[in-house]
Amino acid sequence: METLDYLLPQVWFGILALFLFLYVMLDGFDLGVGILSLTSSSEERRSILMTSLSNIWDANETWLILMGGSLFGAFPLAYGTILQALYIPVFIMIFGLIFRAVAFEFREQANRKWFWNIAFGLGSFLAALGQGFALGGVLEGIQVDASGHFIGGSWDWLRFPSVVVALTLIQGYVLIGSTYLIWRTEGELQQTHYKTAKIAALTTLIGAIVITIVTPIVYESARSRLFSQPLIYIFALIPLLGILLIWQLWQSLEKKKEALPFVWTILLFLLTFMGLALVIFPYIIPNSITIYQAAAAPSSLVIMIIFIGALIPVMLFYNIYQYVVFRGKITVDEGEIG
Amino acid sequence: MDFLSNTVVLSRMQFALTAIFHMLWPVLTTGLGIYLVIIEGLWLKTKNKDYYHHARFWVKLYVLNFGIGVASGIPMGFQFGTNWAPLSEAIGNFFGSIIGFEASWAFMLEAAFLGIMVFGWERVNPIIHYIATILVAIGANLSTFWILTANSWLQTPAGVELVEGKYEVIDYVAAVFNPFMINSVMHMVLATLETSLFVIGGISAWYMFKQRHTEFFSKSFKIVLVVAIAVAPLQIYVGHLSGEQVQEYQPTKLAAMEAQWETIPAGQSADWSVLAIPNEKAERNDWELKIPQALGYILELKPTLSKPVLGLKEWTPEQRPHLLGLIYYAFRTMVAIGFFLAGLMLVTIFEWMRGKLSPDIIAQQRWLLGGWIFAAPLGYIAIESGWIVRCVGRQPWTVYNTIRTSDAAANLPPGNVLTTLIFFAVTYTLLLFAAFYFGRRIILKGPNLELPLPGETTPILGVNPGQFKPDQRPTEAQQ
Numbered sequence: 001m002e003t004l005d006y007l008l009p010q011v012w013f014g015i016l017a018l019f020l021f022l023y024v025m026l027d028g029f030d031l032g033v034g035i036l037s038l039t040s041s042s043e044e045r046r047s048i049l050m051t052s053l054s055n056i057w058d059a060n061e062t063w064l065i066l067m068g069g070s071l072f073g074a075f076p077l078a079y080g081t082i083l084q085a086l087y088i089p090v091f092i093m094i095f096g097l098i099f100r101a102v103a104f105e106f107r108e109q110a111n112r113k114w115f116w117n118i119a120f121g122l123g124s125f126l127a128a129l130g131q132g133f134a135l136g137g138v139l140e141g142i143q144v145d146a147s148g149h150f151i152g153g154s155w156d157w158l159r160f161p162s163v164v165v166a167l168t169l170i171q172g173y174v175l176i177g178s179t180y181l182i183w184r185t186e187g188e189l190q191q192t193h194y195k196t197a198k199i200a201a202l203t204t205l206i207g208a209i210v211i212t213i214v215t216p217i218v219y220e221s222a223r224s225r226l227f228s229q230p231l232i233y234i235f236a237l238i239p240l241l242g243i244l245l246i247w248q249l250w251q252s253l254e255k256k257k258e259a260l261p262f263v264w265t266i267l268l269f270l271l272t273f274m275g276l277a278l279v280i281f282p283y284i285i286p287n288s289i290t291i292y293q294a295a296a297a298p299s300s301l302v303i304m305i306i307f308i309g310a311l312i313p314v315m316l317f318y319n320i321y322q323y324v325v326f327r328g329k330i331t332v333d334e335g336e337i338g
Numbered sequence: 339m340d341f342l343s344n345t346v347v348l349s350r351m352q353f354a355l356t357a358i359f360h361m362l363w364p365v366l367t368t369g370l371g372i373y374l375v376i377i378e379g380l381w382l383k384t385k386n387k388d389y390y391h392h393a394r395f396w397v398k399l400y401v402l403n404f405g406i407g408v409a410s411g412i413p414m415g416f417q418f419g420t421n422w423a424p425l426s427e428a429i430g431n432f433f434g435s436i437i438g439f440e441a442s443w444a445f446m447l448e449a450a451f452l453g454i455m456v457f458g459w460e461r462v463n464p465i466i467h468y469i470a471t472i473l474v475a476i477g478a479n480l481s482t483f484w485i486l487t488a489n490s491w492l493q494t495p496a497g498v499e500l501v502e503g504k505y506e507v508i509d510y511v512a513a514v515f516n517p518f519m520i521n522s523v524m525h526m527v528l529a530t531l532e533t534s535l536f537v538i539g540g541i542s543a544w545y546m547f548k549q550r551h552t553e554f555f556s557k558s559f560k561i562v563l564v565v566a567i568a569v570a571p572l573q574i575y576v577g578h579l580s581g582e583q584v585q586e587y588q589p590t591k592l593a594a595m596e597a598q599w600e601t602i603p604a605g606q607s608a609d610w611s612v613l614a615i616p617n618e619k620a621e622r623n624d625w626e627l628k629i630p631q632a633l634g635y636i637l638e639l640k641p642t643l644s645k646p647v648l649g650l651k652e653w654t655p656e657q658r659p660h661l662l663g664l665i666y667y668a669f670r671t672m673v674a675i676g677f678f679l680a681g682l683m684l685v686t687i688f689e690w691m692r693g694k695l696s697p698d699i700i701a702q703q704r705w706l707l708g709g710w711i712f713a714a715p716l717g718y719i720a721i722e723s724g725w726i727v728r729c730v731g732r733q734p735w736t737v738y739n740t741i742r743t744s745d746a747a748a749n750l751p752p753g754n755v756l757t758t759l760i761f762f763a764v765t766y767t768l769l770l771f772a773a774f775y776f777g778r779r780i781i782l783k784g785p786n787l788e789l790p791l792p793g794e795t796t797p798i799l800g801v802n803p804g805q806f807k808p809d810q811r812p813t814e815a816q817q
């Protein structure tokens with residue numbers, strides 16, 4: 001029983017981290033493509049960008065819903081406290097996602113597309129911004145009382161480090177969006193995104209460096225964890241691996257590889273993510289609430305492992321199947337758009 | 339304007355607004371989903387290309403609804419955390435896990451196969467496509483199942499134990515199969531199906547009224563009729579069962595639905611009021627129109643009742659629902675629409691049997707077709723009314739008889755909630771207009787009967803499977 005009380009929340013921490021990673025990776029490139037669409041020079045290009053997402057954005061976004069629902073069920077206390085504390089960034093994200101979602105179909109139908117172009121691009125940007133501030137806000141720590149309820153202010157999440165986190169996340173999304181487009185498009189459009197991917201790689205790198213330096217200085221909780229044995233060896237490895245991956249990414253962009261830049265970017269995301277998870281664990285709200293305090297009753301966690309956890313391979317299967325069905329380069333027939 | 343500084347009221351208004359708006363969209367995606375399964379099945383079976391063109395036409399409305407449904411669904415789940423944190427903590431063990439099941443069982447299934455259903459006609463063979471269509475319909479209806487399970491549990495909590503202010507699940511089966519669950523799921527599945535049928539029927543009737551593609555749309559019209567024969571009466575019966583359950587489990591709600599102030603003792607004639615003007619201050623109805631003994635017939639099929647119907651005065655004002663007029667008339671609106679739709683179905687069947695619906699003369703049935711056009715939006719009104727009865731009538735409780743709505747709300751600065759509420763009001767108004775506008779355009783444009791069957795399109799696709807050609811992008815072609 002004792003071990004179960006520790007094991008179950010840990011399993012759920014892992015599952016939630018997986019869902020969040022899948023979301024950040026998959027909807028990350030959707031949002032990145034959306035942000036990039038703000039700079040598109042023509043309607044035709046924008047059409048290709050949106051077409052590249054039209055059949056998958058919804059499945060990608062579903063990982064967020066799944067993460068939210070699972071967090072609600074597995075760590076109810078954290079669900080309430082985090083979302084209440086992050087009221088403003090969460091709603092920035094929600095309104096961004098609303099406009100992004102409806103833009104697909106409405107733009108398709110509209111004669112005058114400018115409004116829905118903005119809805120799509122700005123919606124994607126706001127969603128990314130909200131997520132960045134939410135992540136920054138959680139890393140910042142949330143003020144809670146003895147029973148774990150939020151007692152801070154509405155704007156606590158808005159601090160210099162969270163601004164850096166938000167900007168870096170947006171850069172990261174632009175990077176993964178660019179590399180996704182390199183993979184899925186061809187010709188001039190592809191060439192453009194070799195350039196944007198390089199710029200985004202540099203800006204993301206700068207953000208990552210700032211965060212790596214700032215984290216141990218600003219966040220007490222992270223500092224004590226970062227320099228504890230044996231974790232320090234892992235944390236020492238992460239920047240090295242990061243530099244290696246960025247170098248590989250750069251090489252693949254130089255050599256105009258098609259799928260590789262996307263793969264290296266995903267690995268970069270994964271590495272960052274593992275770093276973050278290690279910094280936060282065993283807390284779910286850094287420095288105040290551990291996963292054990294926030295966890296649902298063991299009976300609920302077990303049932304959820306059966307009804308959600310066991311479905312993960314199935315969900316992954318039909319998501320992958322979908323990518324297989326729609327594989328290949330996206331082109332819009334030139335005769336259709338003129 | 340006290341409510342502007344009352345977080346509980348503002349959070350309730352926001353939840354009500356977002357829920358009422360959200361409810362409009364999944365109706366078609368669940369009900370029309372089933373219809374698409376029928377129509378695509380008919381195509382595969384008969385090889386009649388009209389059915390294929392039907393599938394391609396109706397799926398456009400499906401997609402239009404789907405995007406807004408997804409978009410407006412996101413704030414529903416997140417609001418439990420942002421605005422109702424104490425509730426989330428108290429009910430998370432059960433309710434939260436159910437929300438997780440909905441995402442993993444329903445949403446992911448629907449989302450993953452929707453792409454193939456909408457864009458995949460040229461990419462997979464017809465059988466795989468049909469499986470995708472079926473899985474989308476299953477996903478959408480599973481979503482109804484889980485959400486109604488979760489909501490029913492709030493109405494009739496079972497299988498749980500309150501430990502230090504949190505519900506712990508002691509019996510998952512009992513919690514899932516709580517007293518309201520089966521009826522509520524049935525009532526909602528039938529509601530989305532019936533509403534979709536009358537939307538499809540209404541739009542088909544409009545085309546025939548205008549004598550556009552009359553024969554084509556007489557096909558969809560008749561499929562609607564055949565399904566409605568079973569659905570419309572069954573819905574009235576399931577609705578009746580739900581009413582009986584309300585009497586048993588939620589007496590305060592029944593009293594509010596009937597604006598019944600005084601208890602009707604067992605064995606006494608139970609009158610039913612058709613219309614009333616409830617006066618909450620004076621605890622009476624200022625005026626009412628009653629049918630003698632009708633309530634007895636409604637609940638037990640006899641003039642008197644075997645158990646008493648409790649009146650509102652049995653509870654103190656803090657223990658019973660308010661907004662009586664809303665609950666009272668919402669209930670009557672729902673019931674009236676249910677009977678109207680069933681009646682319309684019967685009249686139409688009668689005309690069908692008299693041979694008045696054959697494609698060459700159906701356009702002459704002006705009144706009948708007019709009735710169907712009029713009926714198209716009614717299902718939505720009935721569904722919204724039903725949810726108002728269900729959730730406003732549950733007040734002052736969020737978890738019936740245990741957690742008060744005022745205790746469930748998070749202590750947020752009212753200004754924050756007011757701001758998001760205003761943003762929702764503006765955004766949703768815009769989306770509603772846009773949906774009407776684009777929906778109208780899809781209907782005005784009509785079906786594309788020239789669309790080649792899958793496999794008969796330009797050979798490019800056969801040669802280069804990498805060529806991604808999305809579903810007919812006609813509007814862009816006109817640019």
